[in-house]
Amino acid sequence: MIRKLLAPVVRNTPLSAPGHFVLELEAAEMAAEARPGQFIAVTDRTNTQLLRRPFSIYTADPASGVCSILFSVYGATTGAMSRMVPGEKMDIIGPLGGRVFAADGRPGAHHVMVGGGYGVPPLVFLSRRIKADHPEAKITFINGARTKAFLVGTDGLDDEGIPVLSCTDDGTCGIHGRVTVALEPILSTGEPVQVYTCGPTPMMRAVAERSIAAGVPCQVSMETFMPCGIGICMGCAVATTDGRFARGCTDGPVFPAHEVRW
Amino acid sequence: MIRKLLAPVVRNTPLSAPGHFVLELEAAEMAAEARPGQFIAVTDRTNTQLLRRPFSIYTADPASGVCSILFSVYGATTGAMSRMVPGEKMDIIGPLGGRVFAADGRPGAHHVMVGGGYGVPPLVFLSRRIKADHPEAKITFINGARTKAFLVGTDGLDDEGIPVLSCTDDGTCGIHGRVTVALEPILSTGEPVQVYTCGPTPMMRAVAERSIAAGVPCQVSMETFMPCGIGICMGCAVATTDGRFARGCTDGPVFPAHEVRW
Amino acid sequence: MVSVPDLSVRIGGLQMRNPVTVGSGTFGFGSEVADLVDLNALGAVTVKATTSQARIGNPPARIVETASGMLNAIGLQNGGIDHYLAEKLPFLRRYDCPIIVNVPGENPEDFAFVVERLTAAGGADAIELNISCPNVSHGLDYATDPRLTAEVVARCRRATPLPLIAKLSPNVTDIRPIARAAEEAGADALSLINTVVGTSIDAKKRTFRLANITGGLSGPAIKPIALLHVYRAAQTVRIPIIGMGGIMNATDAIEFLLAGASAVAVGTANFVNPLAAIEIADGIGQYLSENGFASVRDIVGTVSA
Amino acid sequence: MVSVPDLSVRIGGLQMRNPVTVGSGTFGFGSEVADLVDLNALGAVTVKATTSQARIGNPPARIVETASGMLNAIGLQNGGIDHYLAEKLPFLRRYDCPIIVNVPGENPEDFAFVVERLTAAGGADAIELNISCPNVSHGLDYATDPRLTAEVVARCRRATPLPLIAKLSPNVTDIRPIARAAEEAGADALSLINTVVGTSIDAKKRTFRLANITGGLSGPAIKPIALLHVYRAAQTVRIPIIGMGGIMNATDAIEFLLAGASAVAVGTANFVNPLAAIEIADGIGQYLSENGFASVRDIVGTVSA
Ligand SMILES: Cc1cc2nc3c(=O)[nH]c(=O)nc-3n(C[C@H](O)[C@H](O)[C@H](O)COP(=O)(O)OP(=O)(O)OC[C@H]3O[C@@H](n4cnc5c(N)ncnc54)[C@H](O)[C@@H]3O)c2cc1C
Ligand SMILES: Cc1cc2nc3c(=O)[nH]c(=O)nc-3n(C[C@H](O)[C@H](O)[C@H](O)COP(=O)(O)OP(=O)(O)OC[C@H]3O[C@@H](n4cnc5c(N)ncnc54)[C@H](O)[C@@H]3O)c2cc1C
Numbered sequence A, B: 001m002i003r004k005l006l007a008p009v010v011r012n013t014p015l016s017a018p019g020h021f022v023l024e025l026e027a028a029e030m031a032a033e034a035r036p037g038q039f040i041a042v043t044d045r046t047n048t049q050l051l052r053r054p055f056s057i058y059t060a061d062p063a064s065g066v067c068s069i070l071f072s073v074y075g076a077t078t079g080a081m082s083r084m085v086p087g088e089k090m091d092i093i094g095p096l097g098g099r100v101f102a103a104d105g106r107p108g109a110h111h112v113m114v115g116g117g118y119g120v121p122p123l124v125f126l127s128r129r130i131k132a133d134h135p136e137a138k139i140t141f142i143n144g145a146r147t148k149a150f151l152v153g154t155d156g157l158d159d160e161g162i163p164v165l166s167c168t169d170d171g172t173c174g175i176h177g178r179v180t181v182a183l184e185p186i187l188s189t190g191e192p193v194q195v196y197t198c199g200p201t202p203m204m205r206a207v208a209e210r211s212i213a214a215g216v217p218c219q220v221s222m223e224t225f226m227p228c229g230i231g232i233c234m235g236c237a238v239a240t241t242d243g244r245f246a247r248g249c250t251d252g253p254v255f256p257a258h259e260v261r262w
Numbered sequence C, D: 001m002v003s004v005p006d007l008s009v010r011i012g013g014l015q016m017r018n019p020v021t022v023g024s025g026t027f028g029f030g031s032e033v034a035d036l037v038d039l040n041a042l043g044a045v046t047v048k049a050t051t052s053q054a055r056i057g058n059p060p061a062r063i064v065e066t067a068s069g070m071l072n073a074i075g076l077q078n079g080g081i082d083h084y085l086a087e088k089l090p091f092l093r094r095y096d097c098p099i100i101v102n103v104p105g106e107n108p109e110d111f112a113f114v115v116e117r118l119t120a121a122g123g124a125d126a127i128e129l130n131i132s133c134p135n136v137s138h139g140l141d142y143a144t145d146p147r148l149t150a151e152v153v154a155r156c157r158r159a160t161p162l163p164l165i166a167k168l169s170p171n172v173t174d175i176r177p178i179a180r181a182a183e184e185a186g187a188d189a190l191s192l193i194n195t196v197v198g199t200s201i202d203a204k205k206r207t208f209r210l211a212n213i214t215g216g217l218s219g220p221a222i223k224p225i226a227l228l229h230v231y232r233a234a235q236t237v238r239i240p241i242i243g244m245g246g247i248m249n250a251t252d253a254i255e256f257l258l259a260g261a262s263a264v265a266v267g268t269a270n271f272v273n274p275l276a277a278i279e280i281a282d283g284i285g286q287y288l289s290e291n292g293f294a295s296v297r298d299i300v301g302t303v304s305a
């Protein structure tokens, strides 16, 4: 159920990547109900900005009742978020998102995450959920960034049995090249692959097109501007192949790749 | 000379009066040039408010190059100011104010300050200046407030040879009643009295009218809303007895009582 | 302190338990927020524009944020009147809260068609004629001309006995003749303002930010403009006014009531706080008791110079 | 990186070393800020409205702050044309910076009288006809009607060979016919927008905040409105446009240039930062070099959908 709450900050941890933070919030119901691909809408209560800003849920631990988001500083809202300290309360609405990631149920399915930038957090949440529900599940996490410094969010996944393939445009870490370089060979293995992708639109589009071409099912999480996040403003239009416009927030944010009109 | 600067905060000290602070700034030229009655225009750089807010200069020490203001928290600007810490830079313009307090030059003049609320700081600055220039000068400081808790700014003056007469509406400290109760007897001593007043308009008006009636010269510092503080917006109009409107910022803030149309 | 103040108001024939509704297009059809908001606590629910045929709306980007405001160019995306009656109305009718349906149109007959369907199907308790949407005809619309305004209102007046609310545009030289025209043509009430037409440019990309180029400005930025239009309209007509434009809290709402609005609508604020409208209704009640007013009607239009 | 870009622009016959001037009434007569600002770094100084006779202006309160904006109702307080020529002009003439004098008037003859005096006395390098001040006739002014606009502009055209700039009002249904009327009547340039009419109410006191009741809205809140008016006017006329309305920084200014303005004016921003105009001129230069433009004229009106 969607709730509006003042969630106390538990921890606000700067990451090695410049301007990146993991913000942990005390929000028991949300931690219990949140599903991978969902997000929260945040307002920096200084009112320097009118509208809320959406942030994907990075971790949700029903046991501790703690949820977290991973963000990087762009403007006023993320700037204010970066200055929040434990105990301070953050004004949030969530969990938001109607259609979320659906784990492939096929036996022996190979779950392939393809993330970039702030598209990584929801995919980390997803892969951990899948691993928790199906310890034997085969998962590969492809994380792309311009350069090594901006490869964030996937620390520890390897040890949890989720191998991470890093790709950097400048070759400073892992594969030298785009995420598609790491994805292509997997698409052609003939395994029952399911691709889940989130990140910059050009990246998602490339991943979607490659997957469709290879006949591999692909789910994309569209990150359009979301003024309300709850389905009442119609401002988050996502063009779909039926010639219509869907709402990114409540009809999405996750769409089957073949439904998206890029 | 008027300067726009980012002045480092030296100290930000909460006072006993709830929500009141003394904010000390490093601003050498201003500390050297500031005259009693002048003010600075402050902007809280969060941009929650568009316009600057004026604050009277409370202390200005040429030796240390430190200026201070005494303020109480009302809204966004003063709220942000109350949270400023040493080292942070405050965006200010000053010193502002064209016509300022003029110390009575008559031999044996009795300088009578009548202040209330945020009208007290500039009068404290003035009385200390007069005392510094003329150690033998006779000065009386009448400080009025609703109740004891809000009598601020005059600590230490007694020891500096500036006797303070406190007046509270509820009698919780000093004289039980308005500042005029303390002022009236002084006006009728026959001494060469000069009244300097700053505070809420109703108080200043009463003080001005009593002084004029007693034939005692009186200077009032008008604290109208001041959008720019530098004479370019014409928004700080003060109605004058010649039927015109003067600028509170550059034609004032200090006016001879008989020039003001209340 | 007086006893609990009376918050009820009548807008034409529409009885509201409190003077706070929502701006059309800023609250969906109510169902989207029913988790968060008790719809019965609203004076009325004003639903998204409903047209004779389904409309897919404008391509993205449809909304951009501006200083203390936002521009929108949704393009009246909606499923059409039949879809509303079949899919949206049943849910709303589960609540004991009056429904105001916002009706745009391409010509008087088009308006009247939807008005008649709504009336016949019992799909609304009042109808708000959206003759002022700046996003369909580039900001030049019925409500920018007294004659065209009268034409649409008169035609719809013949089409329904339901309370008719004419929603006026701020994008006019003088709103008074238009308000008068709507009243004389038979409107039971006026609602204003719709959004202020504007645009936004991305200096880096050297492009317009909205696919539609122009959009409607809403939010706190336009409150001073809205307050004056409401004041002027209230000085001009005898029918009640629903005031809106930048209302974020109870104080804002009270300013509109003082300016002459009998009720208010909360729009953009819903995006930031879906509970805004009911919190505002409570806040108005508090203001009335604190200031010793027995009824909200006692403060309507009482602002003095 | 290209060599230092050319910032100069011509507004009618007026040569400006950079495209940034100030909004009339937001920079006094220059002398007030000469301590802080090097007037020679401005493209031009636009001075406060100067009328045939001295005006004492409106009683306080004259200005209130609003969300990302402010309302003003100064009432054109000024010493009159003779006072300007005797007391203000000599100081300004010490600088090598063109002077634009803003001229309001009560009727065409009144406008022409001041225009002739200015011309005869060499008191201006260009004249901005303020046919759009919302604070003298309650927002209904010459610039709300094409015929009245043409009348004033034509009369003043006969009165001076100096560049004539017609300052237009945003408080109109459609600015295009008015822009065209000004051009056809002989204006060398247009400047827009003047302030947007609005009001503010104090809910606690239940009074209007401005003694004048109505005021003119300025600042970031109105930028989206101003950008659209400038874009529409630029699509309509061939004469250059000075764009203004909520410009706080170089990016804002560039948006106006892209929309079709050949120069910009910085108004309310001066109150917050008197150095805004010159910092903006520098910022525009930086943008041009970073994006490889040789001249500011290369980006005027180049916004694309
Ligand atoms: C569904 C969804 C989920 C998201 N999840 C995350 C997340 O988990 N972590 C995260 O860090 N962000 C996430 N984002 C993006 C996040 O919402 C933006 O970073 C945020 O809006 C920035 O707000 P701001 O006020 O700090 O910056 P703004 O003031 O909104 O922007 C400041 C400047 O940065 C630019 N800018 C703003 N956002 C972005 C962006 N996303 N990419 C590039 N430039 C931008 C703007 O154009 C502007 O120039 C998500 C967005 C969506 C739609
Ligand atoms: C020449 C001059 C000198 C001044 N010197 C001082 C000074 O030395 N110390 C000081 O504390 N203040 C001083 N003030 C007043 C100070 O400028 C205001 O307190 C300030 O504008 C408050 O700004 P804000 O943004 O915090 O509150 P705002 O957001 O401006 O106001 C918040 C709320 O408080 C109310 N409010 C704002 N200011 C006042 C006020 N002054 N009195 C009562 N209600 C108010 C507003 O109406 C509003 O409802 C001076 C004012 C002038 C004109």
Ligand SMILES: Cc1cc2nc3c(=O)[nH]c(=O)nc-3n(C[C@H](O)[C@H](O)[C@H](O)COP(=O)(O)O)c2cc1C
Pocket (backbone or CB within 6 Å): A233, A234, A235, C022, C023, C024, C025, C026, C048, C049, C072, C074, C076, C102, C130, C133, C167, C193, C194, C195, C217, C218, C219, C220, C222, C244, C245, C246, C247, C265, C266, C267, C268, C269
């Ligand atoms: C996203 C959005 C969509 C809107 N859609 C409609 C609409 O369909 N019909 C209508 O009459 N007004 C519509 N409006 C205008 C609002 O109902 C309201 O008149 C306007 O936004 C001013 O109020 P506000 O500042 O509180 O938002 C819309 C406004 C917004 C922001």
Ligand SMILES: Cc1cc2nc3c(=O)[nH]c(=O)nc-3n(C[C@H](O)[C@H](O)[C@H](O)COP(=O)(O)O)c2cc1C
Pocket (backbone or CB within 6 Å): B233, B234, B235, D022, D023, D024, D025, D026, D048, D049, D072, D074, D076, D102, D130, D133, D167, D193, D194, D195, D217, D218, D219, D220, D222, D244, D245, D246, D247, D265, D266, D267, D268, D269
């Ligand atoms: C306090 C104030 C006084 C103004 N006086 C005048 C004036 O005398 N003549 C005029 O044409 N415009 C006047 N204006 C309008 C400005 O020149 C400008 O057109 C408007 O403020 C929009 O620009 P801005 O948002 O950058 O302030 C005034 C504006 C303000 C805020």
Ligand code: FES
Pocket (backbone or CB within 6 Å): A225, A226, A227, A228, A229, A230, A231, A232, A233, A234, A235, A236, A247, A248, A249, A250
């Ligand atoms: S963000 Fe408002 S409807 Fe999707």
Ligand code: FES
Pocket (backbone or CB within 6 Å): B225, B226, B227, B228, B229, B230, B231, B232, B233, B234, B235, B236, B247, B248, B249, B250
């Ligand atoms: S505050 Fe602007 S002129 Fe005085």
